[in-house]
Amino acid sequence: MSTISQPMTKGERTRARILVAAEQVFADLGFHDASIVKITEAAGVGQGTFYLYFTSKIEIFDEVVEDLNRRVRHAMIAASSQATGRIEAERAGFRAFFEFTAEHPALYRIVRQAEFVSPGALRLHYTRIVEGYRDGLAKAQEAGEVGDIDPEVAAWALMGIGEIVGMRWVLWGPDVEPGGPTSAVPPEVFDQAMTFIERALAPGGTGTGRNEGEVRP
Amino acid sequence: MSTISQPMTKGERTRARILVAAEQVFADLGFHDASIVKITEAAGVGQGTFYLYFTSKIEIFDEVVEDLNRRVRHAMIAASSQATGRIEAERAGFRAFFEFTAEHPALYRIVRQAEFVSPGALRLHYTRIVEGYRDGLAKAQEAGEVGDIDPEVAAWALMGIGEIVGMRWVLWGPDVEPGGPTSAVPPEVFDQAMTFIERALAPGGTGTGRNEGEVRP
Amino acid sequence: MSTISQPMTKGERTRARILVAAEQVFADLGFHDASIVKITEAAGVGQGTFYLYFTSKIEIFDEVVEDLNRRVRHAMIAASSQATGRIEAERAGFRAFFEFTAEHPALYRIVRQAEFVSPGALRLHYTRIVEGYRDGLAKAQEAGEVGDIDPEVAAWALMGIGEIVGMRWVLWGPDVEPGGPTSAVPPEVFDQAMTFIERALAPGGTGTGRNEGEVRP
Amino acid sequence: MSTISQPMTKGERTRARILVAAEQVFADLGFHDASIVKITEAAGVGQGTFYLYFTSKIEIFDEVVEDLNRRVRHAMIAASSQATGRIEAERAGFRAFFEFTAEHPALYRIVRQAEFVSPGALRLHYTRIVEGYRDGLAKAQEAGEVGDIDPEVAAWALMGIGEIVGMRWVLWGPDVEPGGPTSAVPPEVFDQAMTFIERALAPGGTGTGRNEGEVRP
DNA sequence: AATGAATGAGAGTTCATTCAT
DNA sequence: TATGAATGAACTCTCATTCAT
Numbered sequence: 001m002s003t004i005s006q007p008m009t010k011g012e013r014t015r016a017r018i019l020v021a022a023e024q025v026f027a028d029l030g031f032h033d034a035s036i037v038k039i040t041e042a043a044g045v046g047q048g049t050f051y052l053y054f055t056s057k058i059e060i061f062d063e064v065v066e067d068l069n070r071r072v073r074h075a076m077i078a079a080s081s082q083a084t085g086r087i088e089a090e091r092a093g094f095r096a097f098f099e100f101t102a103e104h105p106a107l108y109r110i111v112r113q114a115e116f117v118s119p120g121a122l123r124l125h126y127t128r129i130v131e132g133y134r135d136g137l138a139k140a141q142e143a144g145e146v147g148d149i150d151p152e153v154a155a156w157a158l159m160g161i162g163e164i165v166g167m168r169w170v171l172w173g174p175d176v177e178p179g180g181p182t183s184a185v186p187p188e189v190f191d192q193a194m195t196f197i198e199r200a201l202a203p204g205g206t207g208t209g210r211n212e213g214e215v216r217p
Numbered sequence: 218m219s220t221i222s223q224p225m226t227k228g229e230r231t232r233a234r235i236l237v238a239a240e241q242v243f244a245d246l247g248f249h250d251a252s253i254v255k256i257t258e259a260a261g262v263g264q265g266t267f268y269l270y271f272t273s274k275i276e277i278f279d280e281v282v283e284d285l286n287r288r289v290r291h292a293m294i295a296a297s298s299q300a301t302g303r304i305e306a307e308r309a310g311f312r313a314f315f316e317f318t319a320e321h322p323a324l325y326r327i328v329r330q331a332e333f334v335s336p337g338a339l340r341l342h343y344t345r346i347v348e349g350y351r352d353g354l355a356k357a358q359e360a361g362e363v364g365d366i367d368p369e370v371a372a373w374a375l376m377g378i379g380e381i382v383g384m385r386w387v388l389w390g391p392d393v394e395p396g397g398p399t400s401a402v403p404p405e406v407f408d409q410a411m412t413f414i415e416r417a418l419a420p421g422g423t424g425t426g427r428n429e430g431e432v433r434p
Numbered sequence: 435m436s437t438i439s440q441p442m443t444k445g446e447r448t449r450a451r452i453l454v455a456a457e458q459v460f461a462d463l464g465f466h467d468a469s470i471v472k473i474t475e476a477a478g479v480g481q482g483t484f485y486l487y488f489t490s491k492i493e494i495f496d497e498v499v500e501d502l503n504r505r506v507r508h509a510m511i512a513a514s515s516q517a518t519g520r521i522e523a524e525r526a527g528f529r530a531f532f533e534f535t536a537e538h539p540a541l542y543r544i545v546r547q548a549e550f551v552s553p554g555a556l557r558l559h560y561t562r563i564v565e566g567y568r569d570g571l572a573k574a575q576e577a578g579e580v581g582d583i584d585p586e587v588a589a590w591a592l593m594g595i596g597e598i599v600g601m602r603w604v605l606w607g608p609d610v611e612p613g614g615p616t617s618a619v620p621p622e623v624f625d626q627a628m629t630f631i632e633r634a635l636a637p638g639g640t641g642t643g644r645n646e647g648e649v650r651p
Numbered sequence: 652m653s654t655i656s657q658p659m660t661k662g663e664r665t666r667a668r669i670l671v672a673a674e675q676v677f678a679d680l681g682f683h684d685a686s687i688v689k690i691t692e693a694a695g696v697g698q699g700t701f702y703l704y705f706t707s708k709i710e711i712f713d714e715v716v717e718d719l720n721r722r723v724r725h726a727m728i729a730a731s732s733q734a735t736g737r738i739e740a741e742r743a744g745f746r747a748f749f750e751f752t753a754e755h756p757a758l759y760r761i762v763r764q765a766e767f768v769s770p771g772a773l774r775l776h777y778t779r780i781v782e783g784y785r786d787g788l789a790k791a792q793e794a795g796e797v798g799d800i801d802p803e804v805a806a807w808a809l810m811g812i813g814e815i816v817g818m819r820w821v822l823w824g825p826d827v828e829p830g831g832p833t834s835a836v837p838p839e840v841f842d843q844a845m846t847f848i849e850r851a852l853a854p855g856g857t858g859t860g861r862n863e864g865e866v867r868p
Numbered sequence: 869a870a871t872g873a874a875t876g877a878g879a880g881t882t883c884a885t886t887c888a889t
Numbered sequence: 890t891a892t893g894a895a896t897g898a899a900c901t902c903t904c905a906t907t908c909a910t
Contacts, residue, residue: 011869030333032249035904046871048908057905108332115329116247123389126381147416153409156385157378164343164377165370172340192370199364200417228894253880263896265882274880445890464767466683469883480892482887491884542766549763550681557823560815581850587843590819591812598777598811599804606774626804633798634851662873687901697875702902 015053018043023064027106031061031113058118065114065121068107069128075100076132086140091194093136094162101166102184108167130155137201147203158197165193232270235260240281244323248278248330275335282331282338285324286345292317293349303357308411310353311379318383319401325384347372354418364420375414382410449487452477457498461540465495465547492552499548499555502541503562509534510566520574525628527570528596535600536618542601564589571635581637592631599627666704669694674715678757682712682764709769716765716772719758720779726751727783737791742845744787745813752817753835759818781806788852798854809848816844 008016021043025034036057040047054060079096083089101107114122133155140146146154169185185193225233238260242251253274257264271277296313300306318324331339350372357363363371386402402410442450455477459468470491474481488494513530517523535541548556567589574580580588603619619627659667672694676685687708691698705711730747734740752758765773784806791797797805820836836844 014869033333036906037904047873047906048871049869051906052869112329112332115326116250126385149412149416150405150409153382153406154413156381157410157413160377160379160381161374162377163381164373168343168373188367189370192367193374195366196371196374196417199366199419200413202416231894252878254878264880264898265896266894268881269894448890467767470885471883481885481894482892483890485885486890546763546766549760550684560819583846583850584839584843587816587840588847590815591844591847594811594813594815595808596811597815598807602777602807622801623804626801627808629800630805630808630851633800633853634847636850665873686899688899698877698901699875699903700873703873708901 011053014043014045014049018045018050018053019060019063019067022060023068023106023110026061026064026110026113027104030109031057031117061110061114062118062121064106065110065118065125068104068110069125071104072097072100072107073129073132076129080136086136086143086145087198090136090140090197093132094158094194094197095190097162098166098170098185098190102170105171108163108171126159130159133158140201144203146201149201154201157200161193161197165189228270231260231262231266235262235267235270236277236280236284239277240285240321240323240327243278243281243330244321244326247326248274248334278327278331279335279338281323282327282335282342285321285327286342288321289314289317289324290346290349293346297353303353303360303362304415307353307357307414311375311411311414312407314379315383315387315402315407319387322388325380325388343376347376350375357418361420363418366418371418374417378410378414382406445487448477448479448483452479452484452487453494453497453501456494457501457540457544460495460498460547461538461543464543465491465551495544495548496552496555498540499544499552499559502538502544503559505538506531506534506541507563507566510563514570520570520577520579521632524570524574524631527566528592528628528631529624531596532600532604532619532624536604539605542597542605560593564593567592574635578637580635583635588635591634595627595631599623662704665694665696665700669696669701669704670711670714670718673711674719674757674761677712677715677764678755678760681760682708682768712761712765713769713772715757716761716769716776719755719761720776722755723748723751723758724780724783727780731787737787737794737796738849741787741791741848745809745845745848746841748813749817749821749836749841753821756822759814759822777810781810784809791852795854797852800852805852808851812844812848816840 018039022034022039025039025042028034029038036050037047039060040050050060054063075096076093080089080093083092111122111125114125130152134151137146137151137154141148141151165185169189170183173183174186235256239251239256242256242259245251246255251274253264253267256277257267267277271280292313293310297306297310300309328339328342331342347369351368354363354368354371358365358368382402386406387400390400391403452473456468456473459473459476462468463472470484471481473494474484484494488497509530510527514523514527517526545556545559548559564586568585571580571585571588575582575585599619603623604617607617608620669690673685673690676690676693679685680689685708687698687701690711691701701711705714726747727744731740731744734743762773762776765776781803785802788797788802788805792799792802816836820840821834824834825837
């Protein structure tokens with residue numbers, strides 16, 4: 001699990017600086033208003049230097065998306081693996097997701113742009129996270145901890161909940177004021193969202209769930 | 218309930234043609250790659266004509282978003298109101314949502330762009346739909362048909378599920394191939410998603426769900 | 435001298451309204467920022483109506499210039515002809531010039547634009563006024579009231595003085611503040627300008643004037 | 652007095668080329684008909700290059716006006732300072748003014764546009780030249796070489812004479828034919844104009860001039 | 869490895885003019 | 890006589906990308 005980090009060469013450091021600057025500029029301005037000039041200025045390098053390390057604006061965008069994706073999954077896995085019990089792991093992973101996005105609002109803002117900029121990057125991003133959910137759910141299901149539901153669909157549902165709640169509470173803040181400051185998901189919202197999810201996944205239901213709720217004397 | 222539609226004047230017809238063309242072009246190309254030239258060509262009018270009816274590219278974008286929002290909510294309400302029983306109404310509304318987006322993939326593609334293009338339009342879109350969910354859930358809760366959960370959070374969860382499932386199955390099609398043709402949500406996916414939702418909302422659980430899951434004697 | 439004015443037809447009234455509106459809009463906005471739409475709106479007529487009476491934007495500009503020129507010359511002649519004595523007539527004419535431009539700052543603003551818009555109109559404007567000066571000076575010279583100087587050159591000098599003093603004090607106001615309100619030429623400035631002119635024109639000098647001033651023991 | 656001129660960098664040369672081209676194009680076509688495309692074509696550079704050195708069309712216009720103003724004042728001061736005697740200096744300065752405008756008809760054509768394009772530049776241009784006249788007149792007055800007249804008003808009168816005579820004879824040529832070739836002010840016209848001015852400024856008259864003129868016993 | 873001057877296609881927008889009504 | 894919807898050429902300005910240094 002541990003990676004031995006070699007000392008970076010000068011070139012690698014320059015490249016890394018550009019990548020970090022790009023994430024920031026993309027997050028602040030969006031893909032289209034982020035210009036190469038702004039990115040290179042933020043990175044403190046010359047314009048031409050950009051093309052020494054990246055072949056195009058789209059390429060660096062893809063790389064930023066990939067980098068964010070890697071980091072959010074890492075955070076989720078790390079949080080999950082420290083928890084005891086599957087449900088706890090699930091909660092921890094979800095919380096890590098929100099925390100990550102609260103610290104890196106770029107995630108939402110960048111990802112949502114990707115639809116037209118780089119559909120492939122967008123799909124890869126979602127698919128990778130969903131695969132994590134799906135595999136976890138499938139395992140939990142085998143252990144009887146999750147009810148009878150298609151793990152794929154359930155995993156996408158989780159993804160959707162995570163994304164929209166993040167957008168609503170992290171990006172928009174407590175009030176739906178445009179340009180409001182980003183903040184964390186309030187604890188009571190997090191709890192309610194988890195309740196929603198846990199009820200949906202709770203074992204015991206084998207039918208549609210529609211009638212079940214009512215038949216529980 | 219029926220509205221008498223006056224015959225359109227020539228100007229109104231031109232305006233409508235531009236609006237329809239814009240929806241199509243925005244959906245195909247995204248906001249930034251959609252140019253006024255492309256929109257007016259698609260509408261079969263001159264460039265200058267555009268500015269007779271809209272003051273800017275962003276204005277027509279807002280109007281397209283608003284128009285789609287009005288139509289999707291109309292479709293959902295219409296479907297809901299024909300159903301018997303609250304749960305049926307809920308299912309019907311959700312199905313209408315997917316059907317609408319299958320026929321108007323523009324909805325997703327356009328709305329997701331709005332984050333940077335017109336944040337106000339984006340929020341209005343989500344908020345309006347969520348308000349519909351929330352009010353319906355609150356009413357159902359009073360009637361004892363929905364469990365003890367914050368209707369606001371639950372409504373956003375529904376919105377997230379609807380959006381991501383729509384994106385995944387309507388826009389991407391059965392396979393996650395970029396550029397694949399849009400299609401409807403497969404029935405089994407729809408059923409699974411509804412099961413997920415209905416379990417989450419089912420009455421009977423008054424706790425967090427967390428403890429319930431653990432109470433497996 | 436008196437013209438019997440026929441009652442205007444409806445068309446003539448419309449035309450006149452457009453002309454008045456054009457003078458105002460040209461004066462406020464300049465030739466290029468004055469659009470046909472703005473002129474017709476100010477006149478309270480439709481866009482197309484404009485082309486019923488004028489063939490182009492330049493044509494109406496020429497007509498506005500010609501109209502102003504006619505009116506300023508009329509005012510100058512009227513003032514001159516009421517004065518007793520040539521010098522008094524000259525002063526009265528000059529004063530009328532400043533008064534007209536104080537009331538119609540459009541004169542300056544429009545005329546100075548004409549250089550590129552309609553050189554012919556510009557030359558006609560200056561030439562007509564200068565001819566008036568020149569003929570008056572020539573007559574006064576014959577009467578021994580004006581010194582030995584070429585009336586043509588002197589007339590142009592008068593024109594230049596009138597224009598620049600008008601620009602400086604009428605358009606810019608007492609202080610050289612951009613956008614200051616137009617005002618009349620202050621009496622002391624008018625007196626000084628007239629003194630300048632009257633000394634220049636005073637009879638008695640037959641040489642260059644250069645030495646004369648000094649040789650007057 | 653001599654300035655060591657550093658060799659220009661490549662960028663400075665490009666900028667200078669654009670500035671020269673702009674002066675020419677503005678002079679030929681006027682501000683509004685001068686497009687960035689025409690300017691950059693005349694300069695032999697790409698369109699985008701323009702915006703590397705100037706932020707807008709109006710900015711380069713201001714710079715052209717300022718540049719011309721600096722050069723004409725320089726020419727006038729240089730000519731004046733080589734003359735012996737105040738009156739000679741005055742004549743030399745005026746002659747330099749006409750010579751400059753004969754060689755750079757752009758001066759008139761550009762300056763007269765500025766009223767609507769850049770009022771600030773226009774005022775600066777006139778004010779700077781007038782200040783030179785005024786200070787010279789005030790000094791000459793103290794030395795008893797100029798009569799009792801407000802130097803400010805007299806300076807503006809000189810400015811007006813210089814401008815209109817320049818326009819009439821330099822821009823329009825000997826005949827008042829539109830589009831005629833520019834030429835120098837004919838010597839006899841120059842002499843007459845100087846006579847006019849020198850009489851106006853000659854010492855000896857302390858009254859208004861009005862009474863003097865009348866005192867012809 | 870690094871630079872930044874240079875490019876030109878393409879963007880959104882304006883407006884004098886026409887013409888069917 | 891009067892209208893105003895429609896046009897499209899032309900405008901100013903931006904920016905991803907190249908390349909000589």
